[in-house]
Amino acid sequence: MSDNEDNHLIAERRAKLAKLRERGIAFPNDFRRDALAADILNAYGAKSAAVLEATPVRVKVAGRMRAKRVMGKASFAKLEDSSGAIQVFLQQQALGEVYDEFKTWDVGDVIGVEGTLFRTKTDELSVRVERLVLLTKSLRPLPDKWHGIADTEMRYRRRYVDLIMNEESRRVFETRSRIVRYLRAFLDARGFLEVETPMLHPIPGGAAARPFKTHHNALDVQMYLRIAPELYLKRLTVGGFERVYEINRNFRNEGVSTQHNPEFTMLELYQAYADYSDLMEMIEALFQGLADTLLGSRKLNYQGTEIDLSQSFARRSIEDIILANTPDLDPMSLRDAAYLRRVCDYMKIPYKAGDGPGKLQIEIFERTGEHTLVQPTFAYAYPAEVSPLSRRNDADPFITDRWEFFVGGRELANGFSELNDAEDQAQRFKDQVERKDAGDEEAMYYDADYVRALEYGMPPTAGLGLGVDRMVMLYTNSPSIRDVLLFPHMRPEF
């Protein structure tokens, strides 16, 4: 992908622009359109040639020239705006000198035309142009109009070209916007308050992940881009905002893949006087309602697999899922660290020396169970050891009241009843610090102010985080997270 500046196509267009500059305003901004292509087609697409001739309709449209067919003294071109495209018809006889200039214009130029509607011999509604203006000279040739861009690298690095060329790509990002609007409407209707909490954190918290580090000059302190907004949002529930949410970016200093981008969008919400099972119901309503609104169906195709959202979503405990996928395991030894280490050794699953039975369980689950959760499934009963912010289960202190939600073998959301016991939280942070000191880079820091907030009293609360990008992937049938991010992370080009 190397188009150097001196390729002759660009040179020719620069020469044309130089002539435009000599003649006056090369980039005029006084053309005002009065119609969009799609609106014209909707309003007059059914009118007959005779009716259009009897009662002429004048329109002013503007957009990018996407096709150009010159036949001597008459030409056709396709003019594309945000709504769609309409054909324009130009004649030497009607336009004079401007027509001769038009013949030198290029596909990709932005033009404005004024004229009357008519139907061509092939019955296509078109604009018979009476006035014609070049609004923006395009200096770079567009990709092949028939093949489009196949080069994924160019699609991601030059999203603007991708958006010009690919209707499908535009549609994905329009759908993304609709999904985010749906999320807001869904939560607003349930009495949630949208808030904004800091992106620059003195202590990165709320998740197990490596943060991006930065530095605040005036204060001369180390800062971190947030890995999750969780601890701030829960401070707000202490403050009395009983239903809050935030939709914004998190940053994690980790690998890039079809599932991961260093910055990604997360919905987090907290609801007081609710528990983790209330949130399972909320997720179900959310995913089903979105399918209804977006697709008009609760069955969707994701990369060749039918996903059925119409049934009540499955709920299975972590230990059940582990046993279902590895039936040889001894059900009575699932919390025996020595036994689990032998299992990991046998299955070639890496683990760290300090990993206890809870962490080992999750390692086994992630290797053997996750990818089997294709239909919407809540995996619940996460070990307390890997859930330092979750409320312990009343009957079984080994586990917490926590689930993760899977579709297509992929984690889309994580929710739990919140740990609101300040003293338990302080102890869990201490355990995390020990793990960090032992070399676990993903272990959490001790957040003293957060513990202090809990000491004021946080009502019983449940919260969840939902990966918006992955959700958009699901609903737009996109194989890679890069397909749903306008400007995905790439290595610097220059």
Place this chain on the structure above:
RNA sequence: GGGACGGUAGCUCAGCUGGUAGAGCAAGGCCCUUUUAAGGCUUUGGUCCUGGGUUCGAGUCCCAGCCGUCCCA
């Protein structure tokens, strides 16, 4: 981090066991007043990703690197 695959004209792609770098579209010129991947004639356009190596000779083979895609961890 490991593996597989890819990088050739502005775009999409050919290029066999090593032997003068190709097509379509786009672009320049000429013709053309109802086309829609318009058409006809014609011309131009290359750091074959980069750097080494083997060879009389490398787009092609070898090594290293860069960028990307997918899979795995």
